[in-house]
Amino acid sequence: MHKTKNFLPTFLILLAITILLIILSKSGILNGPTSFLEKGTVPIQRVAFGILTNHDESSGIEKLRVENSKLISELVKQKELVRENQALRDQFQTSNPALRKLIPSKVIGQKIDKIIIDKGFDDGVEKGDSVVYKDNLVGKISKSSAHISIVDLPMNKNIFFTAKILDSSTQGVVKGNENGIILDNVVLSEKIKKGEIVVTKGNIDEDDKGFPPNLVVGKVVSVNKKASSLFQTAEIKSLVDFSKIETVFVIIR
Amino acid sequence: MFYIFFAILSIAILLEGTLTSLPLVFICLLCYLIVMKKPFVFYTAFFGGMVLDLFVARTLGSTFIYFLLFFYLVLLYRKKYEIDSYPFVLVTTFVGSYLYGLIYKSSNGLALAGISSAIAVLLFAILKLKFGVQNSRSNFNT
Numbered sequence: 001m002h003k004t005k006n007f008l009p010t011f012l013i014l015l016a017i018t019i020l021l022i023i024l025s026k027s028g029i030l031n032g033p034t035s036f037l038e039k040g041t042v043p044i045q046r047v048a049f050g051i052l053t054n055h056d057e058s059s060g061i062e063k064l065r066v067e068n069s070k071l072i073s074e075l076v077k078q079k080e081l082v083r084e085n086q087a088l089r090d091q092f093q094t095s096n097p098a099l100r101k102l103i104p105s106k107v108i109g110q111k112i113d114k115i116i117i118d119k120g121f122d123d124g125v126e127k128g129d130s131v132v133y134k135d136n137l138v139g140k141i142s143k144s145s146a147h148i149s150i151v152d153l154p155m156n157k158n159i160f161f162t163a164k165i166l167d168s169s170t171q172g173v174v175k176g177n178e179n180g181i182i183l184d185n186v187v188l189s190e191k192i193k194k195g196e197i198v199v200t201k202g203n204i205d206e207d208d209k210g211f212p213p214n215l216v217v218g219k220v221v222s223v224n225k226k227a228s229s230l231f232q233t234a235e236i237k238s239l240v241d242f243s244k245i246e247t248v249f250v251i252i253r
Numbered sequence: 254m255f256y257i258f259f260a261i262l263s264i265a266i267l268l269e270g271t272l273t274s275l276p277l278v279f280i281c282l283l284c285y286l287i288v289m290k291k292p293f294v295f296y297t298a299f300f301g302g303m304v305l306d307l308f309v310a311r312t313l314g315s316t317f318i319y320f321l322l323f324f325y326l327v328l329l330y331r332k333k334y335e336i337d338s339y340p341f342v343l344v345t346t347f348v349g350s351y352l353y354g355l356i357y358k359s360s361n362g363l364a365l366a367g368i369s370s371a372i373a374v375l376l377f378a379i380l381k382l383k384f385g386v387q388n389s390r391s392n393f394n395t
């Protein structure tokens with residue numbers, strides 16, 4: 001009966017403590033203690049993820065996948081160089097993009113449409129930063145704490161950005177959904193072929209957040225074109241196997 | 254009993270913090286609450302929620318506040334109805350997991366809630382078989 005009487009005050013005390021914690025945490029007062037605690041939890045998380053996933057990058061398929069990804073990256077670079085040369089010839093000068101820095105990060109957690117990396121705002125990673133693997137788009141930072149960050153993968157429903165087909169420069173909007181990555185809003189008059197490479201068009205905002213141009217989003221695997229619709233869509237498959245990725249790079253200014 | 258539960262909870266925290274979007278910690282705590290009906294579950298939930306927040310970069314306390322409010326509702330329900338039953342565990346976990354998915358923005362919310370319910374029923378059966386429904390009378394009230 002003693003417990004019966006005491007439960008409600010316990011509930012209210014815990015509720016009050018938690019609300020206070022949330023307020024302090026939101027205001028940034030708890031950044032120091034959180035950072036200290038994360039220093040302890042990140043190694044545990046890293047070890048646990050390593051044990052639970054047991055990645056094997058030495059397999060033949062994985063090697064071929066990496067090689068394929070590398071070749072496509074080189075192809076994108078080459079085509080972009082050709083275009084740049086043309087533009088240089090026309091204009092005799094080119095814009096000077098802001099200097100960017102890549103921060104290597106280990107993947108320490110993996111969900112259906114997001115990954116957790118071991119770098120946070122103490123390392124300069126902020127919400128909205130792009131995450132890449134070689135020249136492939138991995139995603140965008142959606143949340144960041146002192147030592148870890150959450151990366152929304154392209155199949156996450158919160159992700160959408162403008163993209164183009166590498167060869168034809170056909171433009172569309174890439175959206176994530178439960179079925180994967182979709183290139184939407186492509187006008188019917190444009191032709192999309194299976195196997196074509198989709199790259200980011202570039203949508204850096206005034207805060208220098210967003211995706212830089214020419215990151216490989218993936219390969220077109222199917223096209224959905226209906227005469228009655230305003231736009232056509234295409235399903236895209238990323239060249240990166242997100243379930244096997246171990247290291248990614250965050251682009252910061 | 255507590256050590257076994259603590260081991261299960263630790264595994265659930267590691268799995269939810271690294272690999273899966275399933276609310277495993279919520280499921281463990283809910284089953285433990287229904288089987289044991291001890292206020293200690295709230296303190297365990299506090300600890301579990303905080304560690305989970307650190308693992309998935311949530312605001313400290315945000316996971317626990319959901320656990321606390323949901324478990325409180327479960328205990329309120331207990332005043333009028335029997336909660337030590339499979340249908341109750343099934344429905345409560347489904348609703349709880351679906352809401353959890355909505356609040357913490359997990360995709361495939363319905364599928365995750367369905368799988369969560371199945372896991373909860375299994376865990377509840379194991380806990381009930383192993384330890385029985387304890388303290389059904391001498392516990393706490395809301």
